[in-house]
Amino acid sequence: MSHDHDDHHHDNHLDPMAARVRALETILTQKGLIDPAAIDAIVETYETKVGPRNGAKVVAKAWSDTGYAEWLRRDATTAIASLGFTGRQGEHMQAVFNTPETHNLVVCTLCSCYPWSVLGLPPVWYKAPPYRSRAVIDPRGVLEEFGLTLPAATKVRVWDSTAELRYLVVPMRPEGSQGLDEEALADLVTRDSMIGTGLASMPAKVPT
Incomplete structure (x- = not known):
């Protein structure tokens, strides 16, 4: 690549x-x-709240609209642009979907290519040499340092961003989120879950 x-x-x-x-x-x-x-x-x-909100809306729509999810899987650049999220450093996108069998992790091994249009400013650790090198060599260990321990049977796939192509991880929809509208679903999507160093948040339990 x-x-x-x-x-x-x-x-x-x-x-x-x-x-x-x-x-x-x-x-x-x-x-x-x-x-x-x-x-x-x-x-x-802007790193953790405002910026990633665009990406969260993309993920929430994919969770709630199977047609949009397929479009996002097939042509992420156009699907994301349809929601108004375009711009420099986000022109060419690919969406990768987490499943129980495969967890996706995004890195840029040579510098800090990052989809600003959907995730805002890149976090400091994303640009740091230790993350850029270890995410490829020991992705499971890196995830554990972020507090994410995956089942042994789950494969970790690492995607290396470039100036030509950037990635958006679509995390798995959390249990208990059925019935939530897209705005509420977007609140569950974190920046780290769209990079792959975290999972989507669990919905708050409604008191009975």
């Missing part, structure tokens, strides 16, 4: 735009005009 990362940079190099942003942030911080902690909070929100 080719890795042509024209629009990416390795972690120890900043592209010109990132360098300008870093310099501007430093100047504004030194002048007391911005609070680095506030910036971190905003980034964390």
Whole structure:
């Protein structure tokens, strides 16, 4: 699989735009005009809440609409675009579906290719060399470090993202979610479950 990362940079190099942003942030911080902690909070929100919401809507629709699920499996790029989620670093997508027999895990071994249009900002650990190397060598061990221990019979399949193709994991629909509408289902879909380092959340039990 080719890795042509024209629009990416390795972690120890900043592209010109990132360098300008870093310099501007430093100047504004030194002048007391911005609070680095506030910036971190905003980034964390876009990493874990706002950004992944698009992907969560895609997964929820696939869970509730078998026709859409088949379309997503056959042509993820077009199926995702039909919901309005397109843009740079998300042009060419492939959806991989978890099953009881196979669990999918996404990594980018050479840098940090990531589907921004559906998952928002990539988490720091996704770009870190230990994850990029160990996810391929010892995926089951990596999953256990995330708190996910799979049955021994479940195969772990690793997908290596490139500048040409990025992946979205469709986690298995959790038990007890029958009857929920798409909005409620989307609330169960986490960023990590769409990368493969986690599972979808279980629905809250309604008091009887």
